Amino acid sequence: MKLLYAVAALAVVAISGPAFAGSAEDIIAKEKCNKCHTATTTKKAPSWASVAEKYKGNAAAPDKLFNELKNGGKIGDEDDHKKVVASDADIKAIVQIVLSSK
Numbered sequence: 001m002k003l004l005y006a007v008a009a010l011a012v013v014a015i016s017g018p019a020f021a022g023s024a025e026d027i028i029a030k031e032k033c034n035k036c037h038t039a040t041t042t043k044k045a046p047s048w049a050s051v052a053e054k055y056k057g058n059a060a061a062p063d064k065l066f067n068e069l070k071n072g073g074k075i076g077d078e079d080d081h082k083k084v085v086a087s088d089a090d091i092k093a094i095v096q097i098v099l100s101s102k
C-alpha cells in the first residue's frame with residue numbers, strides 16, 4: 001500500500017511540474033533576455049517599455065513580435081535576433097509582457 005502512495009505522489013509531481021515551469025517570466029529569465037533587455041532601461045537593446053511605446057496602437061504588433069521571436073532573424077538594422085525556444089503559447093505570453101511594459 002505504501003508503494004502505491006509513493007507512486008501516486010510521484011505521478012502528481014510529474015503532472016503538476018510543467019505547470020510551474022515555463023511561464024513567460026521564467027523563460028525571459030532562463031533565456032537571459034535580461035542580458036540585453038530590461039523592463040525600463042536601454043542597455044544593449046531597447047527596454048521592454050520602449051518597445052511597447054514603439055508599437056503602441058499597432059494592431060499587428062503582437063503577430064510581428066511573435067514571428068520575430070519565434071523565428072529569430074533580423075529585427076531592425078541589427079544583427080539577427082536570438083530565437084526564443086518555447087511553445088507558441090509561451091512566446092505569446094512573452095510578447096504580452098513586453099507590450100504591456102511601461
Ligand code: HEC
Pocket residue numbers: 027028031032033034035036037044045046051054065068069075076077078081082083084094098
Ligand atoms: C544578445 C543581446 C540580446 C538578447 C539576449 C535578447 N535580445 Fe531582444 N533585442 C536585441 C537588440 C540589439 C534589439 C534591437 C534590434 C533593433 O531594433 O534593430 C532587440 C529587440 C528586441 C525586441 C523588439 C523587436 C522590434 O521589432 O522592435 C523584442 C520584443 C525583443 N528583442 C525580445 C527579446 C526577448 C523576449 C529575449 C529573450 C528571449 C531577447 N530579446 C533577448 C538584443 C538581444
